[in-house]
Amino acid sequence: MIPATDTRSRIVTAAKTRFHSRSYANVGIQEICESAGVQKGSFYHFFASKRDLALAVIDEFADDWANGFVAEAFDPALPPLERIDYLIDAAYFWQKSIKEVHGRMLGCIFGNLTLEVSTQDDILRAKLLAIFSAAQSRFKDALDQAVADGTLAPLDTALTAEAMLAYLEGVILLAKSQNDPELLYRLGPAIKTLRIEQASA
Amino acid sequence: MIPATDTRSRIVTAAKTRFHSRSYANVGIQEICESAGVQKGSFYHFFASKRDLALAVIDEFADDWANGFVAEAFDPALPPLERIDYLIDAAYFWQKSIKEVHGRMLGCIFGNLTLEVSTQDDILRAKLLAIFSAAQSRFKDALDQAVADGTLAPLDTALTAEAMLAYLEGVILLAKSQNDPELLYRLGPAIKTLRIEQASA
DNA sequence: GATTTTCTTGACCGAACGGTCATCTACTCA
DNA sequence: TGAGTAGATGACCGTTCGGTCAAGAAAATC
Numbered sequence: 001m002i003p004a005t006d007t008r009s010r011i012v013t014a015a016k017t018r019f020h021s022r023s024y025a026n027v028g029i030q031e032i033c034e035s036a037g038v039q040k041g042s043f044y045h046f047f048a049s050k051r052d053l054a055l056a057v058i059d060e061f062a063d064d065w066a067n068g069f070v071a072e073a074f075d076p077a078l079p080p081l082e083r084i085d086y087l088i089d090a091a092y093f094w095q096k097s098i099k100e101v102h103g104r105m106l107g108c109i110f111g112n113l114t115l116e117v118s119t120q121d122d123i124l125r126a127k128l129l130a131i132f133s134a135a136q137s138r139f140k141d142a143l144d145q146a147v148a149d150g151t152l153a154p155l156d157t158a159l160t161a162e163a164m165l166a167y168l169e170g171v172i173l174l175a176k177s178q179n180d181p182e183l184l185y186r187l188g189p190a191i192k193t194l195r196i197e198q199a200s201a
Numbered sequence: 202m203i204p205a206t207d208t209r210s211r212i213v214t215a216a217k218t219r220f221h222s223r224s225y226a227n228v229g230i231q232e233i234c235e236s237a238g239v240q241k242g243s244f245y246h247f248f249a250s251k252r253d254l255a256l257a258v259i260d261e262f263a264d265d266w267a268n269g270f271v272a273e274a275f276d277p278a279l280p281p282l283e284r285i286d287y288l289i290d291a292a293y294f295w296q297k298s299i300k301e302v303h304g305r306m307l308g309c310i311f312g313n314l315t316l317e318v319s320t321q322d323d324i325l326r327a328k329l330l331a332i333f334s335a336a337q338s339r340f341k342d343a344l345d346q347a348v349a350d351g352t353l354a355p356l357d358t359a360l361t362a363e364a365m366l367a368y369l370e371g372v373i374l375l376a377k378s379q380n381d382p383e384l385l386y387r388l389g390p391a392i393k394t395l396r397i398e399q400a401s402a
Numbered sequence: 403g404a405t406t407t408t409c410t411t412g413a414c415c416g417a418a419c420g421g422t423c424a425t426c427t428a429c430t431c432a
Numbered sequence: 433t434g435a436g437t438a439g440a441t442g443a444c445c446g447t448t449c450g451g452t453c454a455a456g457a458a459a460a461t462c
Contacts (some may be wrong), residue, residue: 029450040450049450
């Protein structure tokens, strides 16, 4: 079921790079339309509002990740703790390649959008929260398997997974403040030192 | 040398709460002026641009922290590792009290602004970077003392300090996505599990 | 072939954006 | 008393903002 035109996807593609490299508020619909070669009326045929576009952009980025780096990193064939290393590596190389092309460290869209809009739009916030929850699950699965393996001493896998996700986002934030993806390389591996013990019964 | 009027500080105060609770781009100068009871012409008597206002806002927030929670947390009288606990506690209670008053977790302004503007404005980015560097130094001092104490096994204190700062920012980001400061309470203490070993010679 | 639905066009809306400016007031200092 | 300066006023600038709408073109459906 291929759509008759690719108008909608051209809009989303134009919006993705712009939201990622600047911010949600700083990119106007007019600019997106011009870049996609689309009239404004056409835009509002496909999207009810700017927020709706943002939701679509988030979905596409999530798909890119799930079908790209993340899928490779969380390959069940890999030893569970190596998957985490792999993910950090993937994030590092991705940010590095963006900087080489774009001249800037753009960071994580989900983090960027979260800090920008989550006090102003609960629908966007809920969407971003769902993305983070899914990411946390990936971490948790890896940790659970590592514990089952015996390669990792038992701990609170849910909380540790959340801590690891937080750490990754924080490292990307700091790297963006330095416009330098190398920080990911230096700080990233320490993610595996994070531990939250099980609450005693 | 007290200024004749408090116009400038009224502007900064009005801007602080708004930038913190929404975003840089989403708050207009007109709104700030109205809230401060100031005319636009007067605003531009004190600030050359909106960016200049942002710089002043960042400075005031940094002062608030340095003279408030941070000063207490990094009290040299406290055992060094307890200072880190104290800081996490302070961040937690601060975010919690903001949510009680405001209904929202607003997060860390420095983190918020970093992700929003650092690809678009190198002057603001440099300012925020300086704030983070200062924070990192506080962590590093505490770690250095703990190592000197013997309460902490030797490690790379500079990198570990940076990792801790990243973790703190990341936890605040995730908490904001959940609009729930309690995440800081659950994840915060794990900051002390972070370790980056010295590179071997 | 006729009708309905999908998509596109481009003008248009009021409001807000960051920023400028000439003018006026009030205070300082000589 | 007079000159200079710091501060305040409010109208004004061009531009962009997110969003609407009536009309037409194209495609799918019957």
